Amino acid sequence: MTDIKVGIIMGSQSDWPTMKEAALILEELGIAYEKKIVSAHRTPDRLWAYGKKAAGRGLQVIIAGAGGAAHLPGMMASKTRVPVVGVPVQTRALSGVDSLYSIVQMPKGFPVATMAIGAAGAANAGLMAAGILALQDATLAEKLDAWRDALSASIPDEPQDD
Numbered sequence: 017m018t019d020i021k022v023g024i025i026m027g028s029q030s031d032w033p034t035m036k037e038a039a040l041i042l043e044e045l046g047i048a049y050e051k052k053i054v055s056a057h058r059t060p061d062r063l064w065a066y067g068k069k070a071a072g073r074g075l076q077v078i079i080a081g082a083g084g085a086a087h088l089p090g091m092m093a094s095k096t097r098v099p100v101v102g103v104p105v106q107t108r109a110l111s112g113v114d115s116l117y118s119i120v121q122m123p124k125g126f127p128v129a130t131m132a133i134g135a136a137g138a139a140n141a142g143l144m145a146a147g148i149l150a151l152q153d154a155t156l157a158e159k160l161d162a163w164r165d166a167l168s169a170s171i172p173d174e175p176q177d178d
């Protein structure tokens with residue numbers, strides 16, 4: 017067992033600028049995480065090993081991001097009961113719609129909680145993981161409530177001229 021409750025995995029180094037948004041949220045909320053490159057196509061054995069050990073290691077949420085033929089989140093969901101939050105990474109060729117469609121249409125039985133395409137989706141994946149962990153962690157629940165309140169308070173009542 018480990019103190020790390022959240023695993024952030026991604027198909028490629030090129031996904032990191034997007035997936036970093038999830039990591040930043042977890043850091044802000046003081047949640048221990050690990051980050052790994054695990055590719056469904058390029059390192060399938062790594063994917064299998066990670067999924068096989070995830071629950072036993074004490075991981076409670078896996079945030080999985082990939083682009084294009086984005087099979088990583090779904091394959092991970094097929095290998096572990098640990099909840100998988102999927103992030104469709106924006107692509108140049110098809111703007112991330114390819115990633116979204118690859119992740120969101122899971123067959124009954126193996127769900128992936130699919131976020132929006134790109135950086136906002138990755139940040140929301142961090143918040144989704146925090147919300148799941150907060151169900152069993154009162155201190156984190158307070159931090160998350162404060163984070164949400166601060167965001168609401170930062171929104172002005174009226175639009176300003178540039």
Ligand code: RP5
Pocket residue numbers: 026027028029030031055057081082083084085105
């Ligand atoms: C996917 O292919 C990765 O998740 C990445 O989004 C995409 C492109 O990977 P690179 O060619 O940049 O390594 O597997």
